[in-house]
C-alpha cells in the first residue's frame with residue numbers, strides 16, 4: 001500500500017477496536033477516538049454511569065446457530081477458533097464455552113431451529129448439537145459430559161407434564177465482553193495504535209470535510225476541544241450513535257433499546273453460587289413464540305450464567321424499544337420528521353413494563369429460585385439495528401476517494417466477532433470491491449434494501465417509548 005495512510009477511527013467499542021487493530025496490521029497509522037475514558041475505567045460497566053456502549057457489558061452470548069444464515073454461522077466458527085486461541089495464549093477466560101440451551105416455544109422443534117440444525121449438518125458440525133427428545137443425541141451428550149446441561153423445563157399449564165423441547169449447543173457460550181474490549185485495546189495500544197479518550201479530546205463533534213464536485217471529501221475529525229485531527233480516511237464505528245455523526249446512515253440504521261435485568265447471588269449462598277456457575281449452567285435462550293405468519297421469529301428471552309461477581313443477567317429481545325425524537329434538519333431519512341436515537345443514560349436505567357412482564361414470566365419458568373427476588377439492576381442497552389440484521393461495513397458513496405468508511409450495524413449479534421471482524425472490515429476498507437472477504441456482499445452500503453426488521457415501524461409504533469418526550 002501507499003506509505004502509511006492514516007485512519008481516524010471513531011469509537012473504541014468492539015467494531016472500532018477490531019478494525020483499528022486489523023488496519024494497523026495492514027500498515028495504516030491508526031488513531032482511535034472515544035468520548036468515554038476507557039483508559040481510566042478499563043471498560044468496567046460499573047465504573048462510568050454515563051457509558052452507553054453496547055460493548056461495555058459483563059457478558060454477551062456466543063452462538064454459531066444462525067438459522068439459514070450460513071455466512072454468519074461460518075463467521076462465528078472462525079471467531080470461535082480465534083477466541084479459543086486467545087484464551088490459550090493470554091491465560092484469560094475471555095470466551096467461556098459454557099454451552100447454550102436453545103429452548104423451543106413448545107414441545108416440538110421450531111422452524112428456526114430446524115434451519116439451524118440443517119445448516120450445522122451441512123457444515124459437518126451436527127454432532128455438536130444435542131436435541132433433548134432424540135435418544136441418540138442424549139447418549140452423545142452423556143458421552144461428552146454435556147448431559148447435566150440438557151435441562152428440562154415443564155410447560156406451564158400443560159396437564160400431561162410436558163416439557164419444552166430444547167437443543168443444547170456445545171459450541172455456544174459467552175464472552176466476558178468488557179474484559180475482552182480491555183484486552184484488545186491494550187493489545188492495539190501495545191502495537192502502536194494511538195488512543196485519544198475523554199469527553200473533550202476524545203469526543204468527535206464532526207467530520208472535517210470539503211466539497212469536491214457534487215461529493216464531499218473527509219479530511220479528518222474535529223473533537224469537542226476544538227482540535228482538528230487530519231486523516232486520509234475517517235472510519236466511524238460509533239455503535240448506536242453513528243447516525244448522529246453520519247446522518248446519511250439513517251436510511252440503514254435505527255437505534256433501539258434491549259431490556260436487561262440482573263439478579264445478584266451472594267457468594268455465601270453456596271448452593272445458588274454453584275448452580276448458576278458457567279460450569280453447571282448453560283446460557284439459556286427461549287423463543288417464547290413460534291414463528292409468526294409473516295415469517296418473523298420474535299419473543300426471545302435469555303439468561304447467562306453468573307459472573308464472578310454473582311450477577312445473573314437476563315435479556316428480553318421480544319420488543320426492541322425505539323426512542324423517536326425530532327431529527328436534525330436535512331437528515332436524508334426521517335419518519336414523521338423523527339428518528340430513533342438512544343435515550344440518555346439516566347432514562348436508560350429503567351425498562352418498560354412489557355419487558356418486566358416477559359422477564360418475570362421467563363424467571364418463573366426457567367429461574368424459579370429468583371421468582372420473588374427483586375431485580376438488582378435494570379438497563380436499556382442500545383442496539384444498532386440494520387434493515388436486515390447484517391452489519392454495514394463499507395465506504396460512504398457520497399464521499400470521494402474512499403475517504404469516509406463506516407463499520408457498524410451490530411444488530412444485536414456483533415460482539416462475538418471481536419477477534420476477526422476487523423480482519424474482514426479492513427479488507428473491505430483497503431480493497432473495496434476487490435475485497436476477498438465472503439462478507440463483502442452482505443455488509444455493503446445498501447439504501448435500496450427493503451425496509452424491514454422493524455425499521456419500517458416508525459414513531460407511531462407501540463415500540464416507541466420516546467412518545468412521552470416528543471408529544
Ligand SMILES: Cc1cc2nc3c(=O)[nH]c(=O)nc-3n(C[C@H](O)[C@H](O)[C@H](O)COP(=O)(O)OP(=O)(O)OC[C@H]3O[C@@H](n4cnc5c(N)ncnc54)[C@H](O)[C@@H]3O)c2cc1C
Nearest residue numbers: 011013014015035054055061204238239258410414415416
Ligand atoms: C441488549 C444487547 C444485547 C446484545 N447481545 C449480544 C450477544 O449476546 N452476542 C453478541 O455477539 N452481540 C450482542 N449484542 C451486540 C453487540 O453488543 C454489538 O454488536 C457490539 O457491542 C457493537 O459494538 P460497536 O463498537 O459497534 O458499538 P458500541 O459498543 O456502542 O461502541 C461505540 C463506541 O463509539 C463511541 N462513540 C460514538 N460516537 C462517538 C463520537 N462522536 N465521538 C467519540 N466516540 C464516539 C461510544 O462512546 C462507544 O464507546 C447485543 C447488543 C445489545 C444492545
